Amino acid sequence: MENTLYDRLGEDNLKLLIDYFYNLIFEDEQIKHLFKNDKEEIKQKQFMFLSQFLGGPNLYTEKFGHPRLRARHIPHRITQTDAVAWLKCMSAAVDKLPIDEKLKDELFERFPQTAMFMVNTEESNN
Ligand code: HEM
Numbered sequence: 229m230e231n232t233l234y235d236r237l238g239e240d241n242l243k244l245l246i247d248y249f250y251n252l253i254f255e256d257e258q259i260k261h262l263f264k265n266d267k268e269e270i271k272q273k274q275f276m277f278l279s280q281f282l283g284g285p286n287l288y289t290e291k292f293g294h295p296r297l298r299a300r301h302i303p304h305r306i307t308q309t310d311a312v313a314w315l316k317c318m319s320a321a322v323d324k325l326p327i328d329e330k331l332k333d334e335l336f337e338r339f340p341q342t343a344m345f346m347v348n349t350e351e352s353n354n
Pocket of ligand 1: 266300301304310311314339342344
């Protein structure tokens with residue numbers, strides 16, 4: 229039986245990924261203004277979500293119900309430029325993980341489609 233991405237990555241690396249990722253997000257000039265809540269809380273939620281997104285335990289759904297990810301992002305105005313910035317942070321975070329290059333590629337590939345799906349706002353000129 230094929231192991232899930234969650235199994236191959238392991239929980240410790242998933243936690244590392246989330247640490248690296250939010251350290252980058254909270255420093256990112258393009259999107260840091262969107263993140264208004266507590267950093268530890270969003271990290272915990274993202275850990276629960278990504279566990280299930282990568283084929284591990286359904287932690288997020290057990291606690292918060294169906295993810296309805298696009299709906300949950302509607303209160304935040306997310307442009308395509310924001311999605312690209314988010315993906316750049318994710319790519320840099322994945323790259324720092326102590327895992328082989330093939331697993332890095334496979335992991336990163338899980339994100340672009342979902343990130344683009346979160347875009348809910350036209351670019352503005354201001
Ligand atoms: C496309 C660019 C994205 C932006 C700008 C963005 C931004 C945000 C913001 C501002 C929040 C609320 C944080 C807070 O509470 O302060 C949030 C929550 C969250 N985001 Fe994103 N996000 C993006 C893409 C994604 C993607 C691709 C995923 C999953 C693969 C994701 C998963 C989550 C989860 C699980 C939460 C917590 C939802 C909850 O409140 O329960 N986001 N995001």
